[in-house]
Amino acid sequence: MFEFKLPDLGEGIHEGELLQWHVAVGDTVKEDDPLCEMETDKAAVTIPSPRAGVISALNASPGDTVDVGSVFVVIDDGSGDAAAKEKAAQEEASDTAPQEKNASRPDPPSEQRPKGRVLAAPATRRLAREMGIDITQVSGSGPGGRVTPEDLNAYDGADAGPDTAENPEDTAAEDRASEPKAVAEPLEVSGIPFLEVQGLATPDGPVEREPFRSLRNKVAVKMTSSSILMPHVAHMDDIDVTDIEAQRLAYNLRQADKSDAGREETAEKNPGKLTLLAFVMKAVAAGLKDYPMFNASVDLSSREIVYKKYYNIGFAADTPRGLMVPVVHDADRQSLAGVGYRIRHLAGLARNGEISVPELTGGTFTITNVGAIGGTHVFPIINAPESAILGLGRVEKRPVVVGDDKIRVRKILPVTLCFDHRVADGAQAAAFVRDLKDMLENRLEFMSRI
Amino acid sequence: MVVGEMILETDILVIGGGPGGYTAAIHAADLGRDVVLVESRKQLGGVCLTEGCIPSKTLIHAVGLARNADDARRMGLVHDGISFDVDKLRRHVQKTVKVLSSGVSSLVENREIERITGHARFQDKNTVYVDGANTIVHFNHAIIATGSEINALPAEVMKNLPDGDSGIWTSAQALGVPEIPESLLVIGGGYIGLEIGQAYAGLGSRVSLVEFNEALLSGADKDLVRVVVTHCERDFEAVHTGAKVTAIEPVEDGFRVTMEKSEDESQEGFQQEFTRVLAATGRHPNTRDLGLDLIGLEPDAKGLIPTDEVCRTPVPHIFAIGDVAKGPALAHKASREGKVAVEVICGKSSAFDNVAVPAVLFTHPEIAWTGLTEADAKEKNIAYKVGKFPLTALGRARSTGKTDGFVKVLAEPESDVILGVGIVGEHASELVAEATLAIEMGACLEDLIVTIHPHPTFSESLMEAAEMASHGSVHMMKASS
Known part of the structure; x- marks a missing residue:
């Protein structure tokens, strides 16, 4: 025992x-x-x-x-x-x-009846078992010391x-x-x-002492639980985003011109500038369809893996109140520009404390973009009950050996996929990240898959 | 693997299709589990349905009708004597069994439970081989519900009889009513011997009974048994208690049986000839040929598999219920255990926490008891008070002429909590259900006393006995002071 x-x-x-x-x-x-x-x-x-x-x-x-x-x-x-x-x-x-x-x-009350007999109706005895109460320790208020359901409720x-x-x-x-x-x-x-x-x-x-309050407390609970209860594995890689960055900056220049002309930004007509995060999010949403284990949850009560057939991608946003994860719903069904618009829109709401609960919930996968501030690789903790998280480092120019053994200056995005080893294995993670890399390094690959 | 072997995978394997096993299988299927049920007989229902409770009660009922018709002469019923058409009686018993057994089969089929006919033996902790079906079953959980079978007479007694079919009846054969023998010796004064002995006496056989112990129906309180013994002494040609059979040899048209008093070895045995001999000498659990050694389960000296209060064996995913587990070998205990085992497997908070398992003997008249017996109370030194109510004081008993017997209620002296109930008399088997509910609910005497019992019925006798235990019944004379 x-x-x-x-x-x-x-x-x-x-x-x-x-x-x-x-x-x-x-x-x-x-x-x-x-x-x-x-x-x-x-x-x-x-x-x-x-x-x-x-x-x-x-x-x-x-x-x-x-x-x-x-x-x-x-x-x-x-x-x-x-x-x-x-x-x-x-x-x-x-x-x-x-x-x-x-x-x-x-x-x-600890006196047990002589003979060890429990004086209670069968249904009450079952209730006691369900409540985790040792009914022999409960003193009954009924006739002859019979234990009633009320006695069980009162028993602490x-x-x-x-x-x-x-x-x-x-x-x-x-x-x-x-x-x-x-x-x-x-x-x-x-x-x-x-x-x-x-x-x-x-x-x-x-x-100076400060109690855990509200968002800080929530983050503490989530991160402790997630890191203790989920076996985390991290898979790291570098993605060459030189080409996609060139395309993106050119596109943003054109958008800036439109904005200067006084046109209002909307998701459809004039979505505004694109961030690299939007490209990554689209690539992730597309890639998850081939790697459902990273768009899943573990149902502990039934011991089942729940594979989600919808792709709501959250992204970590640093706000004055603390860390928030706004969610771009159905990222797979929106255009690149649409996703870019939603990211900027939601990040704005989060910053101003105007974001609503539906916009913070329902995520199936999370991207954290702490690299925008600094650092190379990050080791993010999975946003439970999701099964994986992608951490983006800071894009930096690095010397890279290219095809003909020449050293070139390339823009490199360090990425880390952290995943729940209960539902997926390292080989799947490597393949998933390789696919993301293919999409983000090769414009045709990206266009053909998103 | 042998060619042609079937391999099945299942969540829950139930071995034995008796009242414990089939109940467990159906309950498990109803809780959404994948179930395989293995039964060696062609029919489901086990000993209870095919060669025990059901055929014996069918036969006993028919005999009871004849007895009632006889009694009814006093009430003015006129007839020229009652006799039986043995062939029709046999067919009636067989049909009753068949209807019920096919009913059980339909219930099992209705749940799409995989049913295999054959003898299962464990190969390892998650596998059985079913002999007779050439099938291997892999399982996550198993419930052993293989029941019990009748003890054979000692080889010493049987040595003069032919091997194979010795001609000695088992209870199963007797219940098939192959004939109404002119004379019948029943070996064993337990409830099976008495029930079948009284039935054949009612059919017209001259019945003798021999019992090793000094008392018949050991286990039941003596005052209850006495009422039945009085009837046996009247209905039977002879009742030899404290006696044993030492030899049986075949003679023309029957058997010559040598008996001697077990107390007195020096005394010469006596011999008597009988047309038929019935061996009703107890039962033993079917745990000898299951391959239990291969899974590390060791039955105790009585052949019982050790289990805890949720019917779990020392091998945690294997459960044992019914006659192979501790407690009385009764169908209703087995079926309750079957449900408990399944619920525990399915993660529910269940336990065999029953306080009272009623015992029912379909003797003439019937005996039933539940909870504490007086003999138990005395042996364990448990304080109790008792109230008895004789059926002679009950209007309904008078109106039917069934006044033999009484009801007694045992209660805790201070709290009046009902501890046990013993009944002998007409409908005892039905009355004991209310008494069992009272005990399970933790009822006090007052609960039975203030509950209105319909008049005029036998059920009033329980209420009256509770009154007797408490402060005296309206329908009894005051004790002289």
Whole structure:
């Protein structure tokens, strides 16, 4: 038996609200299978299973508050005594704050009926299993001590946190527990081998503290989840964009003339200047049709890969409020100029804080263009639940050896495709990037495919 | 691979098409799973449907009609005596089985469950070979539901009989009603022996019964059994308890059987001749020839496969249900377990957490009990109070002349929570269902008492017995103080 304690969810977070179980008692889980969704006051996280085995108990139900460090899942990993010893050792080592908190609560009902009989209707017993409650620990309010569904709803488990609003004593305990810790030891043993979340040592100089708020918090949650839960692989290449850049600049000069003549920019008639991003986005939208694994999502609940037959390409935009990813919907069905127009239009809305939720959602693939600011290759994190992201570096003139062994000055765009190794393999990534390279280096290739 | 071998892939393999197996297969298909069902018989339904519950209850019902007609002379029914057309009776039993079995087949076909006729043996943890169908099945999950079969008599007893067809009836053969023998010896005083013995007594055979133990129907409370024994002593030519058969030899028109009292070895055995002998000496699980050793499953001393509360064996993707798993060897327990196993495989929160598995004996009169028995309570030192209500005090029982028997309710002394119910008498098999529901729901005596039971019916007896356990029934004399 392995008793999984709620791992540390982040600095200053002592408890989380259980949103949803992904497993039920009796389920077989593999290591890293999602167990549940927890929400702290800062973020929602998916807790993965630290072990492979069979779920033998779920000690909380959706809506319950679970203390960090309390045993909330018991996994039968067939380890028996060894695990029990480990558990004892863990208990000794673990933070005692949650236990202290519990000590101030009224005694939880623990008396079991003699004979081990559970007095509850079959439907109530099933409900208890579904709620992850050990019904033998629930004291019944019905005649003869019969456990009712209401008793289950009222039961918050011997280890779960109390409802602080109703109990002033507990509020005091809560305050004690939330005092900042000036320690450098591990905050908590997480239960995941080698995973240790370090507390922050007392700073050696003046600092300023800023809580995670809104967009910063969202980015933190998304990026942590994505980088922990998805096996990322990066494939890098250089694309020679000398020719396409020449074409693009010439085109933009002509557009500038039109604008100078006072004509209004619209997507159809006068789309305005093109950026390199528009070319890349069109090439990506075309290429994804041949490489559906990069336009996919993993459905964890059904263990299926979901291949999307629509191509909504997001692009990372740096805004005063933080990182946003506006989405160009159906990029494959729009003209190059149309895509260019949408990019500039959406980026403008995002910058001014006028962008709407539909314009930020529904993406199937993301391009991040941080290279426009500087740097060569980037290593982007996949924008979950998508399965791949393309990072663009800065276009720079470089000496390149060309066909006849001469060195020429060429404009080079460094690209990185990061993909979810669960749904695709390196060879597919290499082929996809090679196709993008072909399209962006060879005007006819581009024209024939977009 | 052998030429001509079929290979099938499936999610769930169910081995055994009895009440546990076919229920599991259909439930799994209804939950959207790919299912293969292997059954060695041509007909589905297992022992229960083809040679157990269904044919025996059909036969017992027919005999009961004759008995009722006899009883009805008192009520003014006039007839010249009742007799049976054996051929017609046999065909009726066979037809009943056939209709039900083809019904099960239709349900299975209706779900497009792949059905294979043959004997499955494990080759490894994800493969069986089905002998008789030359088919290999690869599976993700398996449910073993191979049931049990009747124990043969000891070789020592059988040594004078011809090999192969010894001429000794099994319960399956007896239920085929091949004839109405002039005399019949039933070996075994369990419910199968008593049910078939009483049926043949009703058909007109002179029936004797021999049982190794001192008591008949061990497992049922003695007070319940006593009512049936009274009938047996009247209907049977002889009831030898504490006795065993030591030898059987063929004679002209039957068998010469040597019996001796098991207590007293010194005493000389006695011999008697019978036209027919029925062996009803218990059953053993069909786990000997499944290749369980190849998947690391080891049945216990009784031949049972170890399982947990969700019917899972130590091999996590393999489940065992019904007679091959612990608990009473009863069809309704098997079918419930079949559903549990399938639901667990499909990721649902299910468990065999039943408090009460009702036991029903279709003796004359019927015996049924559910939950705690008095014998159990005494053995485990569980405190209880009991209320008994005799059918002689029940209007409906009087009106039908079926006043033999009683209902008793066991309850926790302080809380009045109902722990168990025992019934002997007409319709006991039907009454026990309400009692089982009461126990599963955690009902108290008051729940049964204040629930209106229709009048005049046998169902009132349960309510009256609950009243007796609580504070006394309106329909019983006050105990003198």
